[in-house]
Amino acid sequence: MKFNTKTIHGGQKPDPAYGAVMPPIYQTTTYVQTAPGEHKGYAYSRSHNPTRSALENALASIENGNFGLAFGSGLAAIDAILKLLKSGDEVISTNDLYGGTYRLFTKIFEGFGIKFHFVGMENVSNIENYVNANTKLIWVETPTNPMLNIIDIKAAAGIAKKHDILLAVDNTFATPYLQQPLDLGADIVMHSATKYLGGHSDVVMGALVVKDKDIADKLYFIQNASGAICGPQDSFLVLRGIKTLHVRMQRHCENGKAIATYLAKHSKVENVYWPGFENHPNHDIAKTQMRDFGGMVSFTTKGNNYDEAIKLVGKLKVFILAESLGGVESLAGHPASMTHASIPKEDREKTGVVDSLIRLSVGIEDATDLIADLEQALG
Numbered sequence: 001m002k003f004n005t006k007t008i009h010g011g012q013k014p015d016p017a018y019g020a021v022m023p024p025i026y027q028t029t030t031y032v033q034t035a036p037g038e039h040k041g042y043a044y045s046r047s048h049n050p051t052r053s054a055l056e057n058a059l060a061s062i063e064n065g066n067f068g069l070a071f072g073s074g075l076a077a078i079d080a081i082l083k084l085l086k087s088g089d090e091v092i093s094t095n096d097l098y099g100g101t102y103r104l105f106t107k108i109f110e111g112f113g114i115k116f117h118f119v120g121m122e123n124v125s126n127i128e129n130y131v132n133a134n135t136k137l138i139w140v141e142t143p144t145n146p147m148l149n150i151i152d153i154k155a156a157a158g159i160a161k162k163h164d165i166l167l168a169v170d171n172t173f174a175t176p177y178l179q180q181p182l183d184l185g186a187d188i189v190m191h192s193a194t195k196y197l198g199g200h201s202d203v204v205m206g207a208l209v210v211k212d213k214d215i216a217d218k219l220y221f222i223q224n225a226s227g228a229i230c231g232p233q234d235s236f237l238v239l240r241g242i243k244t245l246h247v248r249m250q251r252h253c254e255n256g257k258a259i260a261t262y263l264a265k266h267s268k269v270e271n272v273y274w275p276g277f278e279n280h281p282n283h284d285i286a287k288t289q290m291r292d293f294g295g296m297v298s299f300t301t302k303g304n305n306y307d308e309a310i311k312l313v314g315k316l317k318v319f320i321l322a323e324s325l326g327g328v329e330s331l332a333g334h335p336a337s338m339t340h341a342s343i344p345k346e347d348r349e350k351t352g353v354v355d356s357l358i359r360l361s362v363g364i365e366d367a368t369d370l371i372a373d374l375e376q377a378l379g
């Protein structure tokens with residue numbers, strides 16, 4: 001099956017009870033047993049739930065993996081990966097990553113004796129400088145949030161394989177429509193399904209997909225033992241979201257390109273960060289590992305003024321000023337006062353999160369309306 005068919009049919013079959021084409025929302029805690037331990041594969045909904053199973057099968061299919069796992073949030077999914085490790089283990093992570101992931105690594109797992117190295121991965125050979133006998137995991141996010149840096153997944157996988165280290169890729173920004181990290185050699189692909197997979201800003205969820213049965217078994221054990229699962233209603237919503245992922249992503253990419261091109265020509269705009277530009281530092285890698293360049297665009301304005309940036313996002317009428325991304329509606333955010341406000345100015349500026357940086361999640365509205373909105377706000 002091609003990707004655009006897999007989003008609709010991959011891993012799916014009509015519900016065995018009555019032939020429902022969409023899996024019913026099995027809103028149940030438990031399942032009848034004909035004798036102790038004798039049931040139809042479902043005993044208790046933390047361990048398994050038919051609606052969640054339908055979603056997990058779809059997730060595995062669209063990421064070209066063999067096993068899918070759904071969690072209560074993206075961070076719960078990352079938490080499960082980190083629980084594969086033990087005290088004394090080391091992780092090499094990209095230094096430009098979602099702030100919540102950084103917080104989980106440093107404020108929770110460092111306290112349990114796991115050591116993290118945050119490394120610039122635009123040049124993946126940097127990773128090798130931090131590998132030692134304790135290194136157990138490489139953490140890649142590409143494109144990165146909010147600077148849209150690109151990391152070479154295949155090259156990172158080469159280093160991971162050479163040293164027998166797990167490679168996990170946060171594929172939230174790209175989605176499997178744009179890139180499939182397992183095919184490029186990653187061991188685990190992770191999603192905040194809250195974003196493009198759900199696609200309608202109505203659910204918070206996380207997902208993992210793997211090819212290898214041993215890793216899958218360990219993760220299923222953690223999913224059940226730690227219990228950070230999602231409910232059947234949310235599973236249904238994300239399953240429905242996935243069915244239109246390819247058409248939404250196509251429009252996100254078209255609109256993202258239109259907005260990035262418009263901003264790059266605007267006299268008040270200083271820099272535009274979008275991997276589709278030929279002068280993006282890792283444009284060639286993006287072109288090789290991604291099918292298109294996505295709907296996330298960040299930019300700075302001339303003068304780099306904090307108050308001006310806040311005024312600008314306040315003037316937007318079609319773009320909604322809000323956290324999150326990946327929904328059908330266009331969203332704008334000001335990282336310095338929102339997502340990255342807790343990071344000291346000198347530290348956030350090191351990765352490019354300057355006072356005037358604005359991050360856009362370009363939705364699937366008419367591009368001319370989106371451009372007109374930016375035009376009136378830029379003034």
Ligand SMILES: Cc1ncc(COP(=O)(O)O)c(C=O)c1O
Pocket residue numbers: 073074075076098100101141145170172173191192193194204205206324
């Ligand atoms: C790239 C990335 N990874 C992980 C997460 C965390 O996901 P969630 O908010 O679903 O816990 C986010 C959330 O914004 C994200 O943008």
